[in-house]
Structures are given as structure tokens and as C-alpha cells.
Amino acid sequence: MISRGWLDTYGRLAPISLRTAPVISIQKLQLVKVGCHVRVYSHYQFKCSENFMKIHPDAVRGSVGVGGAEVTYYDTGRPGAGSPVVLVHGTGGSAMAHFRTVFPMLAARHRVIGLDLGRAETFEGLVSQVEEVIAVRTFAEPVALVGYSLGAAIATAVAARRAVTIDKLVLICGWAKTDSVQRARYGLWHRLYAEDHDALKIFSTLMSFGQTYLDARTPTDLRALIDARTFSPGIVEQMRINENVDVSGELEYVVSPTLIIGGASDQMVPIKHSRLLFGAIENSRFAEIPTGHAATTERPAQVFKLIDDFVRELPHTTPAGAVLDTAAF
Template sequence: MPTSNLAAPQVPPDKGNRISIQAPGHEPVTLYYEEQGAGPPLLLLHGLGESIFTWREILPALTASHRVIALDLKGFGRSDKPDDRAYSADDQAALVAQFIVKQDLRDLTLVGHSFGGTVALRTALTDGIAGTARIRRIAVIGAPALPHTAASHLDLVMTPVVPDAMTGILPAKAMARLLLREAMGGREPSERLVEGYAAPYRDEGAMRAFLATARSIVGERDADAVAARYRAVRQPVLIVWCREDPIVPLRSGKRLAAALPRDRLAILEGCHHLPQHERPRQLVRTLTRFLGR
């Protein structure tokens, strides 16, 4: 795996903040977040199977010019993991929208990786955010934002027994290693990376939330209706994709670009589904150019 000379975050991962958020029609949940830097706010949203750990290699570079907030989505990392099955992108977007309002974030840039990119787009369309000036721009990285754009073998999560049995048998580190290896095109992840991704899955309810989220992604229908919703996104959107992404193929990024009214597609070379680890410097350069607009 390529290594990076980017410095490690200065704030220990266990000294973040917690906030109680309630989406309409649901019980309150406590979300965990970490904040560093000063300047215009930038909110980072991780993908499926991830946590704020996923940003560790690019976070220091972003904090040089921004107040960077990394949020653990409901069901992930150190956030609550209720057994309520409300783990769709729209469910998460409702919570992120409440977080933005409660924190009084304005002139905000949303950056989302994979499922987090889908959540970022849906957040811009959520009540309380849509039609306001709170979100200035959005960057999405390898996001399955339209139905049926993830690799077809992921449909396995919709079967009633196999995924639950696998996640019940495999230890957290074995599962993390398996998922990271696939997301990195077969490359062997470092032990530090495996442990960072595995740690949250030792919490009760983490695997249940993972499967509920995966099923919400694979089970979403009506791509035309979703694309029609995205035409209401008025913010500039940067779409970042690795050319060799095996999880959400590049053709999915091109479909998403066609659905958005104000977008730019940036294709990264030499990476798969995790540019924040595989090509962190290239990703930072791409994001920084967008942030400087």
C-alpha cells in the first residue's frame, strides 16, 4: 500500500465531542464528532463501514485553511447505533441537516466519501437546508448516489441469511481486512489501517447498523426519480472518482455527473475506492483547488 508523509491528526480520536440530534419521527441519537482548524467550515462525512478514522491522512492538510468537522454518522464509529432500521441516506441526511442547524454552520462545504457522498447530496435537499445559504458547495468521492450503481456482487447483502452469518462469525479485524482489500483493488492494507477500521465494530450494534445501511443502498429503487431530485441541487458539486474503483465503478460517477446541474468530474489515477489512503496527496490537491474557488 502506498504510504503518505502527511502528518497524523493532532487531536486524539477519543477526545471529540458528542451532540444529541433528533430527526423528525425518530428518537434522539447522540453523534460523535471531532473538530480542528479555523476558517470556513468543512464537514466530512465517511462512507459505509467507515468512521472519522478514514480521514486521518488528509485531515491535517485541510485544517490549514478550514475549520474541519469530521462526523461519525449514526450507527458508525462512536455515534449511537440504535436498532431502528433508519439507516438510509435520507435518514442520515435528516440528522446531518439537524447537526448543521444546531451547530449554526454557514458557508459550509460538505465532503462525503462513498455513502457519505450520497448523504451529502441528500442533505442539501433536506428541509431546513434546501433553499438556504448554509451549504456553499459539495464534494462527493466515489458515491453510490444513484440506485444500482454499486458493484452487482454487493446485492448479496439482500439475502436473508448469508451476510448475517458471515458478520457473526468473522472477527472485526478479519472483516475490516477483507473489505479494505477489496476497496483497494486487492492490495494488502497495513495493520494500522486494519485496526483503525476494525475498532468501531467491537461495539454492540455496529454490525447490525452496517448491514442495515448496506441493504438501504442496494435496495434503493427508481434511479430516474432520484436523478430528478438531484436536479434541485443548486450548489457547485465536485465529483471525485478513482478510475479503477471496483466498488462504485467510474461509469456510476459519469451517470451522477449527468444528473447534477452544476458539477465537475475529477478522475484520479492509481487508486480504487479509497483515495484518502491510496492517493491522499492527489485527493488533497483536487479538493484544495475546489475549496479555493
């Protein structure tokens, strides 16, 4: 039998209805671990392209034009239908790439809006895109804004500038100001992108995942992780934006209750950056989880629980300045 769910390229199961997954081909085979999007339990494999996979059965897809860019959104509600959780992905990603594991879990309890950032040459352009989608889809309702990696820096700026109402803020593996080590890494990324995409896939994979997660992969699994990596349109511009991120001067203006989640083994954005955010944002709480940078892939259930608890009740039960005990979940 085939499970009611899909398997991402990293072997994580996320629940969706099979009716929503367009089937490209069906093959009879033995049970193997493969980088496909529908889990195999016995004799059949459904091969589906991520480009055609719907992120959630209830999500309506649309787009908003901002400064000449088209910003795609996926909304499980409708304008005016209640305060949503808004998800902002990281560099070169998308709602599907960075939130496909947690989107279905969050959607079981909240209205969720995921978005795919459009092309932009500047950090300010990306901030404007998020502000516009929130304004168009929420009718000025307060939102819980969740940002991952570069998306965390964008979400910080959105919350600080208050052009839209941010009721709660969650920053996952984020940073306030690019340091010299990050800048050197981005320089190497650009060099490999220009000269050797295969080497860049290996480099990016090793930088994205924590050692514990990688140690648990077989050589075949690790090769599949590397081969599954792609470089989306706009990633070069976003990587250049990464080199000059600096929202450090705006942190004092973030007044929304904030949860900061850092990965203990994050090599791409070391956890010291999350601790700096925690120290600078007055109304914040901090959670450290045992992951590398790819937190939503390595520990999706834990990330979901942290977000869900925070959005529903944590600001009222846990004071600012608290360090959460994540050992219990």
C-alpha cells in the same frame, strides 16, 4: 527519533502532535512496518488505539442528538467562526476511519467539521443527522459539504433539499442509485457477515483497494490490511440502506457548485456512477484519480488538493462541465 505524526493501519503518515496521542505502551524494536498509529523511525514504538486518537489537536469533540441517535462531531472551529468544510464518511466508517489522512491537511487551511453518523434504520435518518449537525454547529452559515461513498449520496440529498445552505459540494466515489451488481455484492456481504467474518475481511479489503495499491503491498502488508479491518456498530443497518439508495430524482435540484471525484479502479462503486452524477448535476466538474474505492487512503494528498482547490477558488476559475486534468498532481 520518532516522527511528529501517526501511522494509520495502512501505512500513511498524518501530522499531529505527539502530546495529543495517549501512550498505551512503549517497546524497543528495530524499524519495521506495522499497523500502529505512530510512525517508528528507529528504536521505539508508541502503540495507540484509534478509539483514543484525537483526529486533530484543535478539534473539539461533541455530540448532537437526532431522532434518538447520538451523532458525534469533531470541529476545529466554533459556531459562527466561519464557513467550514463538513466531512461525511461512508458505510461503517467514521471521521477517523475515512478522513484521518485528509482532515489534518484541510484543517491547516479551513475550519473542518467531521462527524460520526449515528445508528439509523433509514437513509432519511442519516440525512437528518447531517442536516442537524450542520444547523447546530454553523448558525446557518454556508458550508462546503464533502461526502464519501454512502456519505456522497447523503450529501447529495442534503444539498438538493436545501434545509441548510450548501455553498459547495464534493462527492467522492459516490452513486445516485444502487444497481443490481451492487445489490448482489451487498447480499454477499450480509451472508459473509453472518457466516464467516475472516472471509468477509478478505473480501472487503480486496474490494476496497485498487489493484495498483494492493500490488505494491508485501504479503505481510496485505495481511495487516486484512487483519486491521473491523466491523463497526451500525454497519449492518448502513449496508441495508445501501441496497436501496436512490437520490436520482433529486439530482436536478442540486444547484451548488459541485466537484465529483471518481476512482478509476473502484470495484465497490465503479467510476461509471461518478460519471452518471457528473452528467446529471448541472453545475458540476469531474476528476478521475487512479485509486480504488479507498481514495483517501490510497491518494490522500491528491484528494486534499482537489478539495482544497475547489473550495478556495475552482468554481470561479473552472466552468461547470469541465473535466479536470489530474495528471499534474
